[in-house]
Amino acid sequence: MSVLIQIELLMTVALFLYGIAYAMARNKNKYHKAVAAVGFSMDTYGTMLMFQIKKGVWMTGILASDVHTILSLAALSLFFIQLTLGLTRKIKWHRRFALRIFFPVWALAFLSGAFLAH
Numbered sequence: 159m160s161v162l163i164q165i166e167l168l169m170t171v172a173l174f175l176y177g178i179a180y181a182m183a184r185n186k187n188k189y190h191k192a193v194a195a196v197g198f199s200m201d202t203y204g205t206m207l208m209f210q211i212k213k214g215v216w217m218t219g220i221l222a223s224d225v226h227t228i229l230s231l232a233a234l235s236l237f238f239i240q241l242t243l244g245l246t247r248k249i250k251w252h253r254r255f256a257l258r259i260f261f262p263v264w265a266l267a268f269l270s271g272a273f274l275a276h
């Protein structure tokens with residue numbers, strides 16, 4: 159299987175897992191953390207594969223590629239804020255952050271990646 163297909167699969171499954179985690183959380187299912195953590199592992203692994211393809215070059219000077227890199231790294235970092243808000247039980251902010259910040263940035267990173275791949 160080509161690395162590009164592996165990345166597409168990893169990121170699509172990560173997207174579903176984050177969505178499932180959100181739906182589980184809304185249904186008061188405490189295991190949403192575990193599902194989110196698996197999503198994050200796939201997200202991180204997919205991002206590492208992309209970084210390998212780029213041979214360690216962070217910024218290419220190609221606008222679409224650099225925007226995607228910035229959005230992807232931002233989305234990964236935002237997960238830690240989401241995690242911290244959950245662990246410190248700031249649940250109102252944890253819920254708001256998921257919907258208004260984490261998901262939108264993650265979705266933009268995903269869509270910009272899909273745009274680059276095709």
Ligand code: HEM
Nearest residue numbers: 176179180183184187188191194195241244245249253256
């Ligand atoms: C792995 C990191 C995460 C931790 C440690 C965590 C922790 C928590 C905790 C402690 C709660 C309170 C309810 C409960 O005890 O289950 C909660 C609720 C919630 N979490 Fe997370 N969470 C994490 C990831 C996520 C992610 C990635 C999302 C979004 C995709 C999310 C969305 C929510 C929502 C929407 C609620 C509120 C549910 C309600 O309306 O009552 N969480 N989380």
